[in-house]
Amino acid sequence: MIRQVLSATALLAAIGAPAAGGSAYASIALSETEAASPTLPQLLSARERAETENRLLAARLDRVIPAIMREQGIDLWLLVAREYFEEPVVASMLDAENMHARRRTILIFYDPGQGKPVERLTVSRYGLGGLFAPAWDPAKQPDQWQAVAELIAARNPAKIAINTSDLYQFADGMTVSQYDKFTAALPAPLRARIVSGEGLAIRWLETRTPAEIELYPTILRTAHAVIAEAFSRKVITPGVTTAEQVQWWYRDRLLELGLTPWFHPSVAIQRQGAKGMLDGAEVIRPGDLLWTDFGITYLRLNTDTQHLAYVLKPGETAAPAGLRQGLANSNRLQDILRRHFAIGRSGNEVLALARAEAIAAGLEPSIYSHPIGLHGHGAGPSIGFWDNQNADPRGSGVINANTAWSIELTTYAAVPEWGGQRVDFRAEENAFFDGNSVRFIDGRQTELTLIP
Incomplete structure (x- = not known):
């Protein structure tokens, strides 16, 4: 059972209202009655769809991530995906122009606490539509996993969540090979802080x-x-x-x-x-x-x-x-x-x-x-x-x-x-x-x- 720290009211307040300049579809509201002869709404162009998807994703990252990290009591969440082998959570965080992870894409969310904004970092060669701040310079640290370990050690999180779950496929994205590489680079004292990100993965996707x-x-x-x-x-x-x-x-x-x-x-x-x-x-x-x-x-x-x-x-x-x-x-x-x-x-x-x-x-x-x-x-x-x-x-x-x-x-x-x-x-x-x-x-x- 997923542990809840925030009340439902608090989480709703954290998620907030629709962003300004919202949907062009506001004319259709939730309804208990289905239209007798429904007509096909006007469909968006490829560019309009991409813009809409990116707007929705940006709002989700801004509002849902801080709320669920505090709800679950996790201060650092690490996500790993490889090109054409994107795990469900990472796949849902790629902007509309980045259809796949590039090489190895590593995402990190870090909550410094005290109401400060959650950091969104990408330890990869390529940025992700401005939604994650680049946090790796291969010229200075050629080893990607060592760069991850250094970044985490500098923040000294109490809990490091990774996506592992026997029950839910949505929360089981960390593969054995990537886990081995990650833990080999991580200082031993930090390894003991690794926990399952099952609750975070489910809450991110379901909200x-x-x-x-x-x-x-x-x-x-x-x-x-x-x-x-x-x-x-x-x-x-x-x-x-x-x-x-x-x-x-x-x-x-x-x-x-x-x-x-x-x-x-x-x-x-x-x-x-x-x-x-x-x-x-x-x-x-x-x-x-x-x-x-x-x-x-x-x-x-x-x-x-x-x-x-x-x-x-x-x-x-x-x-x-x-x-x-x-x-x-x-x-x-x-x-x-x-x-x-x-x-x-x-x-x-x-x-x-x-x-x-x-x-x-x-x-x-x-x-x-x-x-x-x-x-x-x-x-x-x-x-x-x-x-x-x-x-x-x-x-x-x-x-x-x-x-x-x-x-x-x-x-x-x-x-x-x-x-x-x-x-x-x-x-x-x-x-x-x-x-x-x-x-x-x-x-x-x-x-x-x-x-x-």
């Missing part, structure tokens, strides 16, 4: 700033608009189009838009009289319940959405009532889950509380929600897994304020119009926890999309 949350609704709206296109007659001709053709349509559409998927889109079919999910070369037919799982990366933030659609039969104007009720059940489970979020409560605790309430309400739930942000399956505690509805070590971490979540889950129900067939009503929407409540970022699906 969302006001400027990021200001942008997130537009990013989600972009994803929702693409899903709306996919689940329409523009893409799907019943009796002709296959599930895998819709999957590859997504990929082609994102290429056109200059956007990136962080996973291959999923499309599958549930059909009366058919067992399980049908996918691949299966042709979509009238009367089918379609499911999609789709996510993009834009401005370094990720989306993850699962929606359902019904293909109308000739003469139908609405989906069968049993299918509509199934989605309503999943909406109810979303609300139950959101109510149990609380600062300091573990993911496992939230899972147990939400499942108990849902089962008592007569639902058949499966919850597998996760943080989202700089990664699709983001840093922070998980709330269940589709193949494990009990406590899991990955759900032992605590929930913090200013975090974004994929509220991912399903309920199962017998559909009368399908002869009592058990149907899987998957739902996934992205939300923001401000420390008090969980709000959807760009609404949620409450009605099945209808495809004529």
Whole structure:
């Protein structure tokens, strides 16, 4: 469990409000209601995207780093990456023009205490967009690791955090070879001060700033608009189009838009009289319940959405009532889950509380929600897994304020119009926890999309 020193209120105050001259996307606010026919927002040019990413990163470094270092009680944090082998934290700290680490890139954060600014240093041959001060002159000290050791010794930190973690991949970036080189150069008395930077890595990656949350609704709206296109007659001709053709349509559409998927889109079919999910070369037919799982990366933030659609039969104007009720059940489970979020409560605790309430309400739930942000399956505690509805070590971490979540889950129900067939009503929407409540970022699906 990650130790907390600062209160949630103190950390929020440290992170602060959006920087002046913020996003061009302020017109879209967080909303509980999803747009019925979402339209694609205007996308930024490559230069505008880079400028936006750099602005967000600068604000994160200025505000989040001091707050989490003081929260975790760490005065020096050392990060190491090599070209094309960037660890998750370093990769998230590279400016938009530096797409990879150069040779060996070493970053150091040092908090001198007494309210003084945190130093941001790079011990490498190249600077990093002005965000880190160069701290190595190879002409004076050719040995990079010796330069690191001298820099640390001069500051005499009480704790030296490096990214090692058996549980969280996000916090396990220090390789054995680099650790050996580092510790060989470090004076023996300082080696005893090395501690895991697990808490810092998780808190850095999971914390969302006001400027990021200001942008997130537009990013989600972009994803929702693409899903709306996919689940329409523009893409799907019943009796002709296959599930895998819709999957590859997504990929082609994102290429056109200059956007990136962080996973291959999923499309599958549930059909009366058919067992399980049908996918691949299966042709979509009238009367089918379609499911999609789709996510993009834009401005370094990720989306993850699962929606359902019904293909109308000739003469139908609405989906069968049993299918509509199934989605309503999943909406109810979303609300139950959101109510149990609380600062300091573990993911496992939230899972147990939400499942108990849902089962008592007569639902058949499966919850597998996760943080989202700089990664699709983001840093922070998980709330269940589709193949494990009990406590899991990955759900032992605590929930913090200013975090974004994929509220991912399903309920199962017998559909009368399908002869009592058990149907899987998957739902996934992205939300923001401000420390008090969980709000959807760009609404949620409450009605099945209808495809004529």
